[in-house]
Amino acid sequence: MVEAVNRFRPGSQQRGEDTRRRILETAFELFASDGFEGASTRTLAERAGVNLPAIQYYFGSKEGLYRAVVEQITDRMEARVAPLAEHIRVELDAGQPPRRQLVAMLCDMLDIVISLMFDENAPDRDSQQKFFARIEVEPNAATDAMQDSMIRHVLRPCTAIIGRLLDRPPDDEQVKLRAMMIIGQAKIFCGWGTSRVLHWDTVSEARVRAVQTVIREHIEAIFRSVRSS
Amino acid sequence: MVEAVNRFRPGSQQRGEDTRRRILETAFELFASDGFEGASTRTLAERAGVNLPAIQYYFGSKEGLYRAVVEQITDRMEARVAPLAEHIRVELDAGQPPRRQLVAMLCDMLDIVISLMFDENAPDRDSQQKFFARIEVEPNAATDAMQDSMIRHVLRPCTAIIGRLLDRPPDDEQVKLRAMMIIGQAKIFCGWGTSRVLHWDTVSEARVRAVQTVIREHIEAIFRSVRSS
């Protein structure tokens, strides 16, 4: 079987590009609120204003569309985190930074995570939070890759820093525990945080800074008390 | 239409009681791993070793079964938390406890939450964690009630204590933020915690205590540094 040279490329023209983007945006919102199985391709097509076969046309299958959504979020997350992750790696490789700098880098990382949760002036902030909560309960090849990316770009730099702060290897169990707990302080806002407890219908920049300030205080307090044993 | 006086009661006899319990257990595991829409009544009936109509017979509908599962978990959670929640309420009503006692009570509450996540020697610990993560993304009349229960029995006592520690009203935004973050340190273990980062295939009692010890240190460190402003 000879493969055709000029394969057709969905979304290569103007009209198709718009349609493809519209499907992707709607799928992001619908998958976030209803999940992969809960979101039907029919309501998705209707809400996006496209035909039912358009999903198969542009993304191959419903699963392919889900993959595309996850990869988009993963890329967005990596783009925001990667620079700091690289900076941390370089600083730690250069030697032993002073304690104050280690804590500062850890706080900077959590700042970015917080700003990711409350993605400023993004209309899909709510979907973003819901989707982050969903990857915990929808095991998948795509979501697994996203989790790996988050572990590599967020958790691993944190454990590296905390390992230095506690004078323990990065894969030490206590180091991993503390890293997870500190990240958990930010991750809690993916769930019933903003909607049910805090009644934040609008997320102002001041509120995001408030969250970042509090988590900074917690981190600094923790590593002012907890030192290498 | 006259209502019959002697309504039939599914599960009132020995055999039916066993069947009912078997369905409930299997539903707990299946809903936890596959979600409400992902879990089909057919695979559920097959795995529980019962017929397909047995679900409607004992629980009215699939949704009724889901409700029963959620209520069972909610009751289990309330039974573990309620005594301490009441103790905290009484102590705070009596006056202003010393700072040390406030922190101790907060740590005790988190101890219980941790032990709930890692429900010792329970065969369904994995399902428990998954289900706790699911209620964040599966809005429902039943899950909403469970969230309300968790807010009332866990979050509210924590905010009450933290309000005293910071000399602020319990509904102060900074108080609620700190309470959520502290609980988030425990809640993080519902997700990719035990399985992907820590590679805990078995959860020993020592590991649970390790988590409790670390979170105690964090709480004590936070309120050693952060005081009323």
Place this chain on the structure above:
DNA sequence: GCGAGACTATATCGATCGATTGACATTATC
């Protein structure tokens, strides 16, 4: 302006879902 490729529309397929029917088996009660 015409033909090829890019894109959209209608109708429908097979599979699976939750729920129901109606008959049968078991158990309790008198």
Place this chain on the structure above:
DNA sequence: GATAATGTCAATCGATCGATATAGTCTCGC
């Protein structure tokens, strides 16, 4: 042991799902 209540069973219904077949429209290069 007869009768009614309780529990189980195979068969099937209508609805909805994801995917496809097929035909039509639009756009751009020549």
